[in-house]
Ligand SMILES: Nc1ncnc2c1ncn2[C@@H]1O[C@H](COP(=O)(O)OP(=O)(O)OP(=O)(O)O)[C@@H](O)[C@H]1O
């Protein structure tokens with residue numbers, strides 16, 4: 454039996470066992486010549502209807518595509534419409550293709566809602582190119598397990614992108630018929646991680662029959678084994694989405710040869726796990742039109758009628774989806790504050806650009822600070838020194854080697870770490886490589902370190918930076 458058919462049966466086994474009356478269904482299957490009279494007898498002699506149903510599903514799992522199709526047809530003939538709908542997605546091709554009749558959106562909805570995939574933000578603009586890139590990578594998990602990492606700086610839209618990429622019926626149907634399971638991770642300690650994995654195992658076991666359920670894992674090792682069993686045996690060809698990973702040791706628990714999509718600010722977060730790996734970078738902000746669209750949607754204004762401040766805000770934050778949605782949400786309540794919020798942004802008053810939303814951090818500075826706080830202390834100090842960089846100026850490692858008084862190689866390693874954590878960007882088309890900060894990062898650093906970094910440091914470094922560029 455094809456894997457997609459098998460995983461569909463496994464996925465809905467519990468529901469089937471609850472609902473079907475096997476005797477009637479088996480009559481159809483005998484006439485289709487997919488089960489024998491002896492097999493039917495063995496099922497029929499089970500003590501209760503539920504046991505019979507469980508035995509029939511067990512028997513089916515050992516059979517071929519024709520048996521699946523016959524079982525599906527029997528469900529239709531016996532008016533089990535709901536169950537037939539559930540099993541429809543698993544119909545082996547080309548049979549499935551012929552029957553496909555527009556129920557795909559329902560399938561996508563069912564899979565993403567059931568799997569805990571967050572809904573779109575209230576104001577949403579599409580990013581088709583990025584979505585396509587993520588989907589392309591996810592299609593590569595068709596035949597083999599592996600990891601797709603979406604990485605980029607704070608608030609660049611990674612989580613929104615991940616949830617958008619899996620809302621696609623073709624992808625679900627072809628690559629992840631076993632389902633989609635979203636898990637928000639964030640910065641966790643070990644007990645916190647255990648609770649997360651316990652809740653995931655609990656969720657996955659809910660749709661299984663009672664016998665297949667285990668007691669909750671009590672250690673991370675047990676949790677990993679539980680997850681391995683569930684992902685390989687019960688949910689083959691499903692996708693696990695791990696949102697917001699900070700620590701690569703967290704990933705070790707999920708290193709069980711399954712298919713994973715993860716978001717992180719750290720590019721190399723998946724380096725230490727095994728299997729095929731793919732990456733998608735969310736580097737740039739939104740283009741001007743999309744960025745303005747966010748402000749227009751929040752303020753219910755036509756694009757053409759947006760005030761000039763709207764354009765300045767977009768320019769100032771380089772199209773950052775987070776900043777635009779924070780400011781948009783504020784403007785929605787105070788529509789006459791365009792000049793005020795633009796001024797706040799220009800004066801780097803990030804604390805005043807604050808709005809509670811579904812986003813984990815309610816102010817831009819908190820989101821940025823979180824990335825810096827996870828650096829080793831001595832690197833935090835070095836990162837602070839980047840305050841001397843100038844907007845739109847890219848510098849080679851050599852300049853920082855002078856500023857930090859460190860060997861070039863050591864500087865390159867540190868910069869590599871910053872780049873990996875999306876705290877710094879690199880232009881690798883140039884030799885030597887040139888490094889630069891996103892405007893918002895530079896503004897944040899300036900705001901944070903106004904007192905520490907004197908004008909003299911700036912004056913000392915700026916000419917040097919320009920000279921070497
Ligand atoms: N396509 C989009 N359309 C509209 N708003 C968006 C879009 N993408 C992101 N946003 C806004 O930006 C905010 C931050 O996005 P998201 O949570 O995806 O960022 P992130 O890159 O995952 O950040 P972090 O690194 O902190 O996890 C969202 O809460 C949403 O308001």
Ligand SMILES: [Mg+2]
Pocket residue numbers: 611612613696697716
């Ligand atoms: Mg996120």
